[in-house]
Amino acid sequence: MLNLAESKGQFEAGFPVKGGGFTDAGLVSGRIKTVLREKALPENIIRRAAIVIFEAEINIISYAEKGIISCSTTPDLLIIEAIDEGPGIVDIELALQEGYSTADDIIRELGFGAGMGLSNIKRYSDEFEISSEVGKGTRLKSIIKITWGI
Amino acid sequence: MTLAEIKKLLDADVIVGEDHLNIEVETAFGADLMSDVLAFATHGCLLITGLTNPQCVRIAYTLDIAAIILVRGKRPSDQAVQLARELGIPVLVTEYILFEACGKLYQNGIVGCIRKVGEDVESCRK
Numbered sequence: 001m002l003n004l005a006e007s008k009g010q011f012e013a014g015f016p017v018k019g020g021g022f023t024d025a026g027l028v029s030g031r032i033k034t035v036l037r038e039k040a041l042p043e044n045i046i047r048r049a050a051i052v053i054f055e056a057e058i059n060i061i062s063y064a065e066k067g068i069i070s071c072s073t074t075p076d077l078l079i080i081e082a083i084d085e086g087p088g089i090v091d092i093e094l095a096l097q098e099g100y101s102t103a104d105d106i107i108r109e110l111g112f113g114a115g116m117g118l119s120n121i122k123r124y125s126d127e128f129e130i131s132s133e134v135g136k137g138t139r140l141k142s143i144i145k146i147t148w149g150i
Numbered sequence: 151m152t153l154a155e156i157k158k159l160l161d162a163d164v165i166v167g168e169d170h171l172n173i174e175v176e177t178a179f180g181a182d183l184m185s186d187v188l189a190f191a192t193h194g195c196l197l198i199t200g201l202t203n204p205q206c207v208r209i210a211y212t213l214d215i216a217a218i219i220l221v222r223g224k225r226p227s228d229q230a231v232q233l234a235r236e237l238g239i240p241v242l243v244t245e246y247i248l249f250e251a252c253g254k255l256y257q258n259g260i261v262g263c264i265r266k267v268g269e270d271v272e273s274c275r276k
Contacts, residue, residue: 002209004244019151022205023204026204026205026206026208026209026211029208029212030211030212031265033211033212043193043214046224047193047213049166050212050213051188051212051213054188054208054209054212055188069215071234110184110203110205111182111183111184111185111187111201111203111205111206112183112184112185112205113185114185114186115185115234116185116186116188117185119189120185120188120189123189150178
């Protein structure tokens with residue numbers, strides 16, 4: 001964990017993710033999930049955040065050299081950002097299509113690379129932004145609205 | 151159905167979670183593609199798969215999956231077993247193939263966690 005700032009139950013943390021670190025896939029997602037549970041966020045919100053972070057992790061591990069996934073909360077919002085240094089995405093619209101993937105065999109053998117990652121992130125976000133610069137990297141932001149008391 | 155009943159039905163070995171066999175399960179999702187598991191499996195369901203790596207366990211934890219049933223006699227890696235113990239996720243192994251395992255469970259009242267793609271978003275958001 002890079003940093004941790006807490007006040008009144010709010011939370012902000014950043015986790016580094018290494019490109020090619022397949023054995024660690026899902027580690028950051030699990031850690032953030034544990035912290036969000038300690039913060040007593042609603043279970044469905046935690047689950048959606050965990051899915052978004054898992055997919056973002058897989059993307060960084062699969063394609064980038066390195067990246068950082070950060071997660072923060074306000075009383076009403078859970079904000080996830082994944083910023084990587086890597087090849088970037090040439091055609092974002094195409095990458096967002098379900099089933100489109102440029103994954104290699106190593107990724108596929110692990111059961112990933114089915115072209116569901118970005119569309120999954122979008123599916124479980126209330127707001128979703130992605131930008132990418134070819135040769136530099138990709139930045140994505142997912143906002144989940146926290147609905148309390150369900 | 152309880153995990154104990156599922157163990158009996160599928161003639162399965164319990165690799166992790168011998169003391170969690172009283173867990174009740176009503177739904178399941180079967181796939182070897184982890185991307186699809188992340189996309190479509192819902193919390194509290196059984197994950198029926200042939201994928202034995204630690205990522206499978208991490209996904210189960212991410213989605214609050216009740217238990218993992220490994221089909222085709224696939225044994226989980228040591229790493230996966232250790233992780234499942236740490237995260238408290240039961241893992242069972244059956245010699246039945248995916249189709250037979252799913253069929254037996256369905257006949258005994260377990261249904262899909264979703265029936266069709268498109269029904270998944272609402273169920274996850276609840």
